Amino acid sequence: MLAPDSVRVVRATADTVVAHGSLITGRFYDRMFDAHPELLDLFNRGNQANGEQRQALAMSVAAVAGHFAGMKPVPLTAIVGRIAHKHASLGVTPSQYVVVGRHLMAAIGEVLGDAATAEVIAAWDEVFWLFACLLVAEESRQYERAGSTFSRPFTPHTVVDVHRDTEDVTSFLLEPDEDPARPPLPGQYVGVAVDLPDLGRQIRQYTVSSAPGESPLRITVKRHRADGDRPEGMVSTHLHERVRVGDRLQVGPAFGDLVLPRGDSPLLLASAGVGTTPIVAALRHLVAVGSTRPVAVLHADRSPEAHPLRADLVDAVDRLPGASLALWYETKSSRRKGLPLGTKVHKGLVDPDLIQVDPEAHALLCGPLPFMRTVRRALLDRGVPAERIQYEVFGPDAWLGSEEPSQASGAGRA
Template identity: 50%
Template sequence: MLSEKSTSVVRATLPAVGAAIADITPLFYRKMFAAHPELLRDLFNRGNQANGTQSRALAGSIAVFAGLLLEHPDERPDRMLARIAHKHASLGITADQYTIVHRYLFEAIAEVLGDAVTPEVAAAWDEVYWLMAGALIAMEARLYAGAGVEDGDVWRPWRVVHRQEETADVATFVLRPADGGPVPPFKPGQYVSVRVPLPDGARQIRQYSLVCAPGGEEWWISVKRIAGDPAGEVSDRLHTDVREGDVLTVGEPFGDVVLDEEDGPVLLASAGIGCTPMIGMLSHLADTGSPRPVTVVHGDRGPADHAHRERLELLTDKLPDASVHVWYERPEGPWPAERTGYVDLSGVEIPEGVRAYLCGPVPFMRSVRTRLLERGVPASRVHYESFGPDLGLDA
C-alpha cells in the first residue's frame, strides 16, 4: 500500500513523529478552529476538545495506521478504519473536510518539527495521510449509500413521543419520525447521533445507543446527565429542556460493533450507562426468541443508579438460556459479598466459543478484555464500543 520510498522514510521518522504528535495535534486544532470556527461550534465535541481526549485519539489513529502500514504492508487495517468511518458517517463528515484537516495538520507538523520536515519526509507522511483518508472516504461513501442518503445528509427531525426517567440521572426518550416517514432499519448495538442547539448558537452532536430492538415503529435512546465542571452541555440540555412533543434532529444509525448472526454463546459486559447497547442487543435476542446461551455481566454504583435494571430482568427472563451477574459498589440492603465492588469474572463461567461485547469506561473494558484473553477467548472475538474518542484498550 505504501510506496517503497515512503516506507523507508516513515519507518525512520515514525519515532520522532510519534514523540511529537502530542504537541502537533493541539496546534493543529488551534489552527483549524481559528480558520473554521464552525467546525468546533457544530461538529467537534467541545467537551472532548477541552479535556484533550480528541487530540489523544487523533494521535493514536495516525500512529497506529502508520505502524500497521509498516508491519503489514499487504493488508489494510479495515477493522480500525471501520470504527472511524462509522463515527464519521454518524456526524455527516464529507470528503472535502479531509482536505481542510490535511492543510492544518501538515502546517502543525512543519511548525513543530521544523527543519526535520524535509520535502522527502513531507511527501512520505502526505502519502500516509491520503492512504488513510482515501480509505475512510470510500468506506463512508458506502455507509451513506447503504443508508440511502447523499454523502453527509444524515439528519432528520424526530418527535419525542414519550420520556421516561430511568434513574435520577438517566432518561429514556422514545422517538418517531416527525415527517411521518418510515423508521430506518438498524443492527442491534448501533447508535444514532443527536444534534442539539445550545444557548450560544452552537449545534453540538452526541451519539446514543439504540436500546430498542430493530423493526419497530419507534427508536429509544437513553441519555445520562454528565456531571462535573463543565457538565455535559448536550446531556444537560436534553434532561432540562426536552419533553414529550418536542422535536430533535437525529442522524441515521451507524456503528460497527453489532450483534453477530451466529448461533453460539454471547457475553454482554457493561458498566454504568454502557448497558445501553447491551439492552439493544438483548431486546433483539428476546424479540426473536433466540436460543443462544447469553451471559450478562454488569457493574454499577448501586441499584438506584442501574439504568434499565427491571428491563434487564424482563428481557433475560424471555431467553431460555440466559444468566445475569451484577456487581454494585454500594449495594442497598442484603447483597452477596462476592457481587460487591467491581466486576470480577473469576466466578463467571465463560463458554467455549463465546463472542463478547463490552461497553463502559475504558478501565472497565480494558480489565474485562484482559481477563477474557487470559481465559482463552481470542482477541478477534472480543468487541467493544467506546462512547467518546477511541483511545484503544491495549494502552
C-alpha cells in the same frame, strides 16, 4: 501501499512524530478551527477542552502510519470501520478531508521545524491520504447502507415521551417524520444534533436502546456532570434540562459496529454504567426473535438505583431460556426481588476470577476502559479469541494506542 521512499522516511521519523503527537494534533485543531470555525459543529467541545480528542487522534495517526510502514500491524479494517461509522453519524463529507490534510501537514511542519523537510512532509501526507481514501470509501458504503447521503444526514423526530431511568440517565422516545430506510441493528447508535444557545450546533451519538423495529425509537442519555477539569456535558445537559414531550430533534440514521453476530453461538454481553444501552437493545432483539442462544449477561454499577434500564435488562434475561445474569454493585444490594432465578449479585468491582464464559462465545463489551480491560483480559485468559471480543467506547477511543492495538476491535464514539 506506501511508496518505498515514503516507508523509509516514515520509519525514520515515526519516533519523532509520536513523541510530538499531542503537540502536533493540538496545533492542528487550533489551526483548523481558526480557519474553519464551522467545523466546531462536528466536534465534541468537552473532549476538545480536556485533550481527549487530541490524544486519540495522535494515537490513531501513529498506529496507522506504523501499519502502513510495516512497523507494527494494527487491525486496519476494524479501525477504518469504527471511525467511518462515527464520521457517517456526524455527516462528515469527502471535501472536509482536504481541509484536515492541509492543516495536519502544516501542524507537523510547525512543530517539527527544520526536521520537517519536504521529503518528510510528503511521506506523511501520503500516509494521511491513504488513510483518508479508505475512510471516504467506507463512509460512502455506510451512507448507502443507511439510505442516507453526505448532504442530508439528519431528519426531524418528535419527542413523544421522556422517562427518567435514574438520577443521571433519561430515555427519550422519538417518532420520525419518515420511516428510516433501514432500522437500526441491535447495539447501534444515532447522531443527535441540537442547537445550543451561544454555541451553535453540536452532535452527539446515543445508542438506540429499543430493539430493531420497535416504535417509537428510544435513546437513553446519561447526563455528564462537571468533574474536576472536565466540564459538564453540553448536549446531555441540554437534553435533560430543556427537551420535553412535543419538542423536535434532528436525528441521523443508525451506525456503529457493536452489533450481535449472526448464528447461534454463545454470547457474553458485558456492560457497566450507561454502557448497558447496547446490551439492552441486543437482549430485547433476542427476546423479539425468540432466541434460545446461550447468553451470559454481566453488568456492573454503583448501586441498583444507579443502574440504567435495570428493569429492561432483568425482564429480557428472565424471558430468554438460555440467559444467565451476574451483577456487581459497589454498594451492598438487598434488591433481589424480581431477579431471574440463579442471578448472582456481587459486592464491589468486577472480579475477573468470577467471570464465567464459554470459550466459543462472542463477547460484546461496553463501559469505562478499566472495566473493559478487566473483562477482556479475563476472556482472553479463558480462551476466547481476541477477534471474538468487540467493544464500544463512549468518547474518543484511546484504547488503540494503550492496549495491544493489534488485538482490539470494535467501535468507539462520544
